[in-house]
Amino acid sequence: MITGHVFIATSLDGYIARENGDLDWLLKYNDAGEDHGYNDFINRIDVIVMGRGTYESVRKMGEWFYTRPVLVLSAKLSAQTVPAELTGKVRFSDKSPRDAMAMLSSEGSRHVYVDGGQVIQSFLKCRMISDMVITTVPILLGAGRTLFGKGQRDLELVQKNTRSFPSGLVQSAYDIIR
Ligand SMILES: NC(=O)c1ccc[n+]([C@@H]2O[C@H](COP(=O)([O-])OP(=O)(O)OC[C@H]3O[C@@H](n4cnc5c(N)ncnc54)[C@H](OP(=O)(O)O)[C@@H]3O)[C@@H](O)[C@H]2O)c1
Numbered sequence: 001m002i003t004g005h006v007f008i009a010t011s012l013d014g015y016i017a018r019e020n021g022d023l024d025w026l027l028k029y030n031d032a033g034e035d036h037g038y039n040d041f042i043n044r045i046d047v048i049v050m051g052r053g054t055y056e057s058v059r060k061m062g063e064w065f066y067t068r069p070v071l072v073l074s075a076k077l078s079a080q081t082v083p084a085e086l087t088g089k090v091r092f093s094d095k096s097p098r099d100a101m102a103m104l105s106s107e108g109s110r111h112v113y114v115d116g117g118q119v120i121q122s123f124l125k126c127r128m129i130s131d132m133v134i135t136t137v138p139i140l141l142g143a144g145r146t147l148f149g150k151g152q153r154d155l156e157l158v159q160k161n162t163r164s165f166p167s168g169l170v171q172s173a174y175d176i177i178r
Pocket of ligand 1: 007008009010015016017018020021022023026050051052053054055057058073074075076077095096097115116117118119120122145146
């Protein structure tokens with residue numbers, strides 16, 4: 001069975017990026033010298049699905065640092081050709097979450113990293129996320145791009161564990177009850 005997994009950081013007030021996409025408030029924790037578990041997480045992942053917002057944000061950073069194939073969900077990009085330097089690493093698709101997961105499953109993928117606020121919200125609505133690791137950054141941004149948005153129906157979670165880091169980050173893992 002194919003399953004979706006979330007590993008994401010959010011401000012204490014629920015934003016994953018500033019309105020303009022900036023991650024300055026988050027990236028400074030890369031220098032904290034702490035292991036927040038990303039490598040362990042990504043080692044269990046076959047493929048990454050992300051929204052156009054996340055793809056465009058990563059492209060602006062310059063370096064392509066993903067070690068897994070990436071499927072970018074986007075109506076806008078699906079008609080475009082993948083940039084030459086990303087050929088074989090990235091695909092564009094306008095599939096729905098359910099159809100995207102069916103395609104990836106037919107290709108042999110089992111564990112999918114789902115990334116980007118709007119895309120995570122869509123996958124949650126389709127009940128295509130099994131678990132989430134959410135790292136909370138001790139900052140209130142006041143505005144920005146939300147992780148969960150509005151209109152989500154009740155979705156019960158089982159808290160698996162929580163750990164805190166000297167930097168002030170607090171990370172909780174949740175399973176989603178189906
Ligand atoms: N804090 C963190 O750990 C973290 C992690 C990841 C990303 N981010 C940041 O979050 C921002 C991006 O998140 P976001 O919420 O703005 O955008 P997103 O979820 O990455 O992308 C949203 C876009 O994806 C496309 N899309 C295609 N299928 C979709 C579907 N089923 N549901 C929703 N969208 C779909 C739509 O573009 P089309 O109109 O082209 O279809 C939509 O506008 C960036 O700034 C990124 O740097 C932060």
